[in-house]
Amino acid sequence: MSLTDKAIARIRRMIRDGELLPGSKLPPEQQLAAELGLSRNLMREAVKALVVARVLEIRRGDGTYVTSLAPGLLLEGLGGAVELLQGDTVLELTEVRRLFEPAATALAATRITDEDLAEVARHLAAMRDARDDIELLTRHDAAFHQAVVRATGNETLATLLEHISGRTLRARVWRGLADADAAGRTITEHQAILDALVARDPNLAQAAALLHINTTERWLRDHLAEGAEFPAAAGPRPDPSAPDSPAITDRPSPTEERGA
Known part of the structure; x- marks a missing residue:
């Protein structure tokens, strides 16, 4: 496990153990890095990775927060x-x-x-x-x-x-x-x-x-x-006349309706 992975794991453990609650603000970068015994560079890399994973969010001019951790987000x-x-x-x-x-x-x-x-x-x-x-x-x-x-x-x-x-x-x-x-x-x-x-x-x-x-x-x-070839690119086209029924493409977005 790399040092960055260890830093990510430590922040995730803080969230899992309830030290950082959904919606709570993280301590300043320098303080958190010192508390966890990490360099500021490692802390930045860990935060970036957790932002991508939708565990953390950075609010410009305000700080870094834990997200809602809702299933639809994570x-x-x-x-x-x-x-x-x-x-x-x-x-x-x-x-x-x-x-x-x-x-x-x-x-x-x-x-x-x-x-x-x-x-x-x-x-x-x-x-x-x-x-x-x-x-x-x-x-x-x-x-x-x-x-x-x-x-x-x-x-x-x-x-x-x-x-x-x-x-x-x-x-x-x-x-x-x-x-x-x-x-x-x-x-x-x-x-x-x-x-x-x-x-x-x-x-x-x-x-x-x-x-x-x-x-x-x-x-x-x-x-x-029977040897039929699965179509590589086929799917319903968007229907701009039905805004309440989102379009389905080959890669539906998380907010689109699916099923069938």
Whole structure:
């Protein structure tokens, strides 16, 4: 471990042990360096690294602060890491999604509010209207699932699934473009998920979500096994006319709605 890594670890330990609380201001650089037995150069390098990791933030003219340490902030880098995965990882990510999202949908069924249901239903209605436009349909498909996961009230779970699901978007667009019947089946499967959520039935919600994700995974697995080439650059185009429904690209931002 380098000296800089040791300095980073010591600051992280201070945060973990409660010596530095979320939102608190760090002591002046010289004082903190002396307290930790570090040189000022090492302290600067450690602070820079923790700023990149969204653990610290520098406020010009004010000082360095611990961030909110919220899951959505600290896990933001996960999306970039997932994006850089090499090889045939889309199937692995789809498997991870299959393991997590049905359980999240079941949890949502026990916590979802009428307002949440209205948002989910709005995206399903938009999917029906866009059934002849695969890219637009997929964007609302993604927003549908993100709304469901957000209804769990579990920010950590929502953030993890957001980044994992975002990497599988191109596969779902590919299926929609290649399979003429995909749009109709997808809408039917989403209706089943919504019906289970309306009924507040966690078992039914989990089963409906599992069936839906399995359908996409099976299609993808079969086509890759047949030698089909996964498209290197395919994804829904931005829809500037819908500012409340963020665009999905090959690399969705952490604030974009994802799922599907």
